[in-house]
Amino acid sequence: MSTPYYVSPEQIRQDKEDFVSRGIAQAKEVVVLEYREGLLMVAENPRKTTFKISEIYDRIALAAAGRIAEYEILRVAGIRESEIKGFRYYREDVTAKWLTNLYSQHMGAVAQAWDAKPLEIELLVCEVGTTDAPADSGLRNNQIYHIAFDGIYSEEEKYAVIGGRATAIIEILEQRYTDGLEMPAALQLITDTFRTIEADAEDDYEITPQTIEVACLEKTADRRKFRRLSTDEVTTLLS
Amino acid sequence: MLDLSDYGNSDFFQILKRRHPELLATLNSSDVASSVNVAEAAFRPYEGTTVLAVVYDAGVVMAGDRQATEGYQVGERRIQKIYPVDRHSAIAVAGAAGPCIEMAKLFQVEVEFYEKTEGISLSLEGQANFLAHLVRSNLGLAMQGLIVLPLFAGYDLKRQRGRIFKYDAVGGRYEEDDYYAIGSGGKDARTTLKKRHTPEITRQNALEIVAEALWDAADEDIATGGPDLIRKIFPTLYTVTEEGVTEVPEATVEELYRNLIARL
Known part of the structure; x- marks a missing residue:
C-alpha cells in the first residue's frame, strides 16, 4: 500500500514561485512610464510583428513579459471581453481596474490548480487618463497595474517594470525619474536605463531604435489613445 | 471568469451570437415573432434618409441629412447617419433608425476587433464583404418592414483610390x-x-455637388431634412482619404449652403 504524502501549502507555493521566477528571469524587460502627455511603453524587442506591448481598448494597453504563447491568449481575451462590455454598456465603462481583476482571477486560478503549470508571465495593464474628465472622477489619472504570475496585483505610480531585471531597472528609475517629462526625454531616460543594465549583462544586447519596441497612450489622441511608434519615429525622437 | 474559448476567432459578430445573443436582438431576427409585421404594427419606427458618397481625386466624400421621420412627423432633427469605421472607411445607413444605428455600431466594432486581434487592418474589400453578411442577417426584420440598407465607402490603400x-x-x-x-x-x-x-473632380467640387444633391433631395423628398439655418443644423459631411477619415467642419458646411442659397 502506498503512503499518502503531505506537502505543505507554503511548499507548493514556493515551488511554483521558484519555477516561474526561473522563467521570468530570462524575460527581457518592459518599462511603462508616465510622461507629460500620457504613458510611454518601451520593451527590449528586436522583432517586428510579435509584440510585447499591445492595444486592448480605447484608453487601455497591455504589456507582458514571459512566454509569448501564454500572454497572447490573454491579450486576445482581454480585447474580446472589453469589446463585449463596451458594446453592452458604453465605451468609457471599460476600465483597466476591471480588466486587471479579470486577468488576476484567471492567473490565480491557473497558479492554484494542482494539475496545471502556472503561467510564466507578468503583465502590466495600463490606462491613460483623460484631459476632459471631472477632476474627482478618477478618469483624469493614469493607472498602471502590475499582475504577477499568481494573479496578485499591485497598483503602480509614475513607472512600472516587468521582466528579469525589473528590480535593477526600478533602482535606476528611482534616481533619474522626474515628473512631467516630454516624450523625447522620457524615451531617452528609458533607453539610457536599458543601456546601463545591458552594460552589466553578458549577452551584449545593443539598444538601438531597431532593437526596441515603443508605443504610447496619448491623452490628447481621439478615441483610440494607443499608438505604436515606427523605427523612424523612434530614431527622430532619440536624435 | 475569463473565457478563453474563442481564441483565433476574429469575428466579433459570431462571438456575440454565440455568447450574448440578447445583445443582437434586432440583427438576430429569428428570435423575433415572425408573424409581426412592423409596418402594420401600432408603433412606427424612425426612418427616412438621404445618404450619399462621391468619389473625387483624393478619395471619397460621404454625406447624409440629419432628419429622422416617424410617419408624417419629424422624429429627430440631429440624427447621425454617417459613422467612421476605421482609419480609411465609413458607413452610411438608411432605413429604420434603431437597427441602422445598431448595425453601424456593430460593424465598427467588428472591424476594429479584427484589427486589434490580428494586428493588421481588415482590407476594404474584406470590410465590404463582411457588411454584406450583416445586411443578410437582418433579412428577417427587413421582411417585417424594418429594413436597414448601408452605403459603404473607403479609401483603398492598395488601389490608391476611393471606392x-x-x-x-x-x-x-x-x-x-x-x-x-x-x-x-x-x-x-x-x-x-x-x-x-x-471624373477626377477636386475636394472643393465634390463638397459643392454633395451639398447640392442633398439640397435637391430635401426639396423633393419630405423625409429628408434640408439645412436648418435657424437651428444651425447642417448635413454631416466626411472625407475619406489616404490620411484618414475627417469630418468637414460645420462652419465649412454652413458656408457651402450659404453659397448654394445665394446662387438659387
Missing part, C-alpha cells in the same frame, strides 16, 4: 465607380450627382 459599395436587402454587394445615393431621397440626389459629377 463605394451599395447593398440590397438580401445582402447583395455591388460596387459603384463614381457616386451613389440611397434612402427615400436617394433617387433625387442621384439625379443631381449624375448631372454634376465628372
Whole structure:
C-alpha cells in the first residue's frame, strides 16, 4: 500500500514561485512610464510583428513579459471581453481596474490548480487618463497595474517594470525619474536605463531604435489613445 | 471568469451570437415573432434618409441629412447617419433608425476587433464583404418592414483610390465607380450627382455637388431634412482619404449652403 504524502501549502507555493521566477528571469524587460502627455511603453524587442506591448481598448494597453504563447491568449481575451462590455454598456465603462481583476482571477486560478503549470508571465495593464474628465472622477489619472504570475496585483505610480531585471531597472528609475517629462526625454531616460543594465549583462544586447519596441497612450489622441511608434519615429525622437 | 474559448476567432459578430445573443436582438431576427409585421404594427419606427458618397481625386466624400421621420412627423432633427469605421472607411445607413444605428455600431466594432486581434487592418474589400453578411442577417426584420440598407465607402490603400459599395436587402454587394445615393431621397440626389459629377473632380467640387444633391433631395423628398439655418443644423459631411477619415467642419458646411442659397 502506498503512503499518502503531505506537502505543505507554503511548499507548493514556493515551488511554483521558484519555477516561474526561473522563467521570468530570462524575460527581457518592459518599462511603462508616465510622461507629460500620457504613458510611454518601451520593451527590449528586436522583432517586428510579435509584440510585447499591445492595444486592448480605447484608453487601455497591455504589456507582458514571459512566454509569448501564454500572454497572447490573454491579450486576445482581454480585447474580446472589453469589446463585449463596451458594446453592452458604453465605451468609457471599460476600465483597466476591471480588466486587471479579470486577468488576476484567471492567473490565480491557473497558479492554484494542482494539475496545471502556472503561467510564466507578468503583465502590466495600463490606462491613460483623460484631459476632459471631472477632476474627482478618477478618469483624469493614469493607472498602471502590475499582475504577477499568481494573479496578485499591485497598483503602480509614475513607472512600472516587468521582466528579469525589473528590480535593477526600478533602482535606476528611482534616481533619474522626474515628473512631467516630454516624450523625447522620457524615451531617452528609458533607453539610457536599458543601456546601463545591458552594460552589466553578458549577452551584449545593443539598444538601438531597431532593437526596441515603443508605443504610447496619448491623452490628447481621439478615441483610440494607443499608438505604436515606427523605427523612424523612434530614431527622430532619440536624435 | 475569463473565457478563453474563442481564441483565433476574429469575428466579433459570431462571438456575440454565440455568447450574448440578447445583445443582437434586432440583427438576430429569428428570435423575433415572425408573424409581426412592423409596418402594420401600432408603433412606427424612425426612418427616412438621404445618404450619399462621391468619389473625387483624393478619395471619397460621404454625406447624409440629419432628419429622422416617424410617419408624417419629424422624429429627430440631429440624427447621425454617417459613422467612421476605421482609419480609411465609413458607413452610411438608411432605413429604420434603431437597427441602422445598431448595425453601424456593430460593424465598427467588428472591424476594429479584427484589427486589434490580428494586428493588421481588415482590407476594404474584406470590410465590404463582411457588411454584406450583416445586411443578410437582418433579412428577417427587413421582411417585417424594418429594413436597414448601408452605403459603404473607403479609401483603398492598395488601389490608391476611393471606392463605394451599395447593398440590397438580401445582402447583395455591388460596387459603384463614381457616386451613389440611397434612402427615400436617394433617387433625387442621384439625379443631381449624375448631372454634376465628372471624373477626377477636386475636394472643393465634390463638397459643392454633395451639398447640392442633398439640397435637391430635401426639396423633393419630405423625409429628408434640408439645412436648418435657424437651428444651425447642417448635413454631416466626411472625407475619406489616404490620411484618414475627417469630418468637414460645420462652419465649412454652413458656408457651402450659404453659397448654394445665394446662387438659387
